[in-house]
Amino acid sequence: MKVMIVESPNKVEKLSQILGDGWTVAASYGHIRDLPKEGEKGEAVAGISLDTFEPKYVLVERAEQHTIPKLRKLVAQADEGVWLATDPDREGEAISWHLKEVLRIADSRYTRVTFNAISASTVLGALEKPRKIDFKLVKAQEGRRVTDRLIGYPGSALLREKTGNRSISAGRVQSPAVRLLAERERQIQVFKPTNHFGAEVEFDGWKAKWDTKLFLTGDSEYILDAELAALAASCRDFTVEASETKPSRKAPPAPFRTVTLMQGASVALKFNPKKTAELSQKLFEAGHITYHRTDSQNFTPEVLAEIRAYASERGWALPEKPRTWKEKDSAQEGHEAIRPTHLEVASAGDTADEQALYKLIRIRAVVSQLADAEYNVTTVRLLCAQGGKSFAFGARGQQCVKPGFEAVLATDVTDGDAAEKTAEEGESGAVPPLPVGSQILALDGRVSMLKTSAPKRYKAASLLAKLEALGIGRPSTYPTIMTTMFERGYATEEKELLYCTPLGTTLVVALIRNKVGFIEYDYTCELENELDAIASGRAEYLDVMRRVNERVEADIARARADESTNTAPRFNCPECSKPLRQIKGPNGLFWGCSGFDEGCRYAVPDENGKPGEKPPAYACPECTKPLRRIGGERGYFWGCTGYADGCKVAFPDDNGKPGKRAPTPPVSAFKCGACGNGLINRKKPGKYNFWTCSNRDCDKTYDDRAGKPVEKKAKASTH
Template sequence: MTTLVIVESPGKIKKISSILGAGYKVVASVGHVRDLPGRELGVDPASYKPSYVPTERGKGVLAKLRKEVAAADQVILATDPDREGEAIAWHLADALRLKQPKRITFTAITKEKIREAMAQVRGIDYDRVRAQEARRVLDRLVGYKVSPALSDRAGHALSAGRVQSPAVRLVVDREREIRDFQPVKHFGVELLLPIPGHWPENPKAVWRAQWDTRPHLVEGQEYLVDRGLAEQVATVRDVQVTRFENAFANRAPAAPFTTSTLQQEAGKRLKMKPKRVMDLAQKLYEQGAITYHRTDNPNLDPAGIEAIHSYAQSAGLELAGKLRTWKAKDGAQEGHEAIRPADVTALRAGEDTDQQAMYELIWRRAVASQLADARYAVRRVLLTGAVQGLSVRFIGQGRKLIDPGWLRVYGQDEPEEGDQAEPVNPIPKLEVGQGVRAVDARVLDKVTKPPARFKQSTLVAELERQGIGRPSTYAAILENITSRSYLIEDKKGFLSPSPTGEVIRDALVGTFAFANLDFTRELEDQLDMIAEQRMTYDQVIGQTWALLDRELGGLRQSQVNLPKSEHACPTCGAALRRRKGGKGFFWGCSAYPECKTALPDEKGKPGKARERKPQPEPSEHACPKCSKPLLHRVGTGKKGPYDFWACSGFPKCKASFENSNGTPVLDGAATR
């Protein structure tokens, strides 16, 4: 008896086959095999029923799978355990005409998880399929209804998307906050006080206290802007200890990684973009090194916790005093556990250095999550003084790590660019009422800073905070809007909007509800409700379709002038469009196929057309093989200078001959 197991990725076949053993054959669908048609809406306006066609790759995959299905005694669909995987399973069952299709899911490619899955065969969850189908149809409605309307107004191709457009809006709005920001100069004072027994022998043996400006602010003020007052306070030298506290503070570890937090942390620690993060995590999952990497649940399952506890005890690491749990973000599906190593005793995994670095980050975060808090000794001191009848107070605070706890495994976070690491402030033991004389004081010139531009990792964090889209889609969204040059990424990774991105934002906001952050979040909730049988597919699609139709009329009446293409085709004058081909980006004429002009992409702008060498004129010499005229080819190639005669019938005739004083050597044999 042969059981055919269909997974999504070919990378899983070898590992799963070795676990299942004889009697099983594992094959891959290579992701989606069907989708909505490419050149039409593909959704019936009366019934909202989508029409599916095999993808270009899917045609061949389905043909092979039909033969495999015919030869098997039973078929099990083992696509990924998320909604998209459920939808792929349904597409396979429908396209392959499987009766009563069998479905399994597993969150790690390990012997334990796969055997557990095989013992829990179920049917397809059609509610989850409909939720995913609704997501795909909603994306299609926005893309196919709004994008052409924008393009018609602009005269060249522009794109709108249910999630991509709110993402662009976030960056545009942040950029405008930065432009409109008015810096405020304000002032503080820092006292430098001696460490007994070390100063003055060591002039650097000082600790610091900051002037508390709050009692001196005018009502409504947030910052102290009177430099004269700050200079006056900076003359204080003698102060008295009014309050001194010795305390302890604990710092708990962060939760194990979800999809979103993995993208954020890998961006910060490994300097990787979300797409690269997801590609590496996919490879590690396929190798059986980590659990499933598309998840919004920050908690581990009991088996994962038990494994980490066992490892920590064997490695002499102190565990937390009680079981750690974390609250998921609002709207999280929590379908399966957080990301963790499949085998925590494996300290290294991955086939190259990037995969290994990713695995190590995941391993450290998961293990650290179950360890004891880091513990600090904290000292706080309140100093009071007076200057010219004005009472002033200074606050000093310092802390010292006394037990690293989970930091032994995960380490300290590095400060973001522009931030400063927390300074060490070695406050000595003091007594209340004790007088202290400062060795110096200085006025601190400060200025308020505008909000920071987003990077891809911080934009991911904001999208999640706003409840826009799903973490598993963030990498593709960012790839889309940066590749279309709606957002520009500088050398340091900071994102800013292009002029096109800004005008698209203005065309959509106030006209289309999907550009509003609240609406997008509520739509995500409605997709969840379909999966939970609290709303129907028809309800969600119907109300959104009707809304879009009304809003399209508003776009036609709006006064927003969409940007025309900056780049005209040098051949016919039509707009050039930036496209992505098999070898990267290029610029093609919007009048294609009438005009086939194509230019290389140079840093987001059209480059110069590559000059083609003129063909040599046909000669009077005929090819002895096919009788077509020979061409005299002279020039310099990758291998150096060349000078020979070749048949003009190339590539059908590949005859070539040496050159002798401008004449082909026709001795009956080709020489090249």
């Protein structure tokens, strides 16, 4: 038997059909190991050795209990070998390595295969190109995880010290993303709109706009004189100063890569990046599209030939040669652009949303290889003397000569920015070629009331596009960036627009004020490139990690030494005068004395980030020991601190103080079979009845049957 292990269970059925008899396909359900959430005692960065920078992995709970035992049995039965076929990126490479290590698969027994699409030709072709795990890719993935912690743990600790806010945290990619929002928020807040004027005149089927530059003086950018604009709008008798008609070409848009798919789906389908990522994952796992986490915007020669043949059969215009696009320097995944696995399939997906996204991907893949749209573009410049002044007007119009790709994609509904820009600039209509020096009469004119606009707020997709332009983040991280900002309270979204919260502003201001390197765009971009270099073998893992750690430690030490950047108020203990510190306990935030190790037990609740009042002491009415407020799954209650000594007194919580105890149910005539004392019928409202012994030292309990106590049934043995 041959065993193939993939990440997602959604791939299992289709791959089993492709591979046929003799194969068993199983899923790892993603990662089976991860870094621990909590570090060991004295560990500066959880799960990371600062000597070797080697991660200390722990098993994921779900995998430990379910996945790994199942996979171990299959691996033991795999007498013809194990194929590790996790996703074709760094994350997938790392998962294959974890599987090999945890399942103890010998080098001679495993084969690593990757496929960019779940189709018979691609999968069977991949089996003919077996290889071993690429440890450079594994180290590149580890480098990102380790770097996130080398930056996140000490960076977050610094932020909490400087701001006094225990809920704030830093991140390698997250913090620069929040900075973009904070800077845009500031630009919008300080923006002051300017009301200004323009003018346009109308002709038969076209119009011309007033060129205001001739009237701008000094540093002025706008016309503020309403009378001057009215004079311009009254122009009627024009002389043609210049007229020119030139050919123009418009190329089709490139195929989708991860970030442009997220942008396109956001504009055309109103899907946020997380939803687009989830839908494209399902389409990939079902075998409908190629791998969706990619930086590339090119296809293989075989695919280009297939698309050109498909277009030719339908009579669509094609360029002389297949189209290719220059790749970004940071493109590192080595995959082709996103496309349908079967071009002839017009609709695919189990839901309406999946089908809509598939259609978007398919049409973009085909259109990207069609011919340019060709136009004749006519521009004219008109002059008019009016009221002793000379006014110039301009017009631009275009006429389609050959539709090219626009015969299939009349309007690119995925390019919202281009659509808005065209609407703002506006075409002048069917501008005719005019003889230079000729006279032309305007039919009408009007003043344009204009107002400058504040910078536009980011949308989720445009923020990711900005991060990509800055070289920050990679395809597999984009949805996580957005999710993290929302979950941690740094950003909110209203009607698709992103707003930076006060907490987000606090984060950014504190990092900039303390001159921490990872908040700088250039530093984060350079670090991304270094992590990419590990994958290509141009850099060593240990060297990169050491440089990152040294930089972070230096930044943190310098910032801690500069007390002028502290914004957190200082509170001292009223009992020993040592500083109080805000602490996150199991029941939430509270303030405790920093002299705890010296014996000071002063502690008070947190009230809006400040030490609150010390709660009054309440004594147990039975043993006189202090009562304490305890938080449980069902809320708070008050219990006796003498519980370990046998005092079981408890009270409900009544707005922060012990409430009235419920009356003790009467002792019945039924006797306890263990000690002979009377039994008490305990009723759980809306749930069930049961019986307990009135003797507090007796732990005997009974089930209730028709109002009578009965012995509990012993559980059946599993042996």
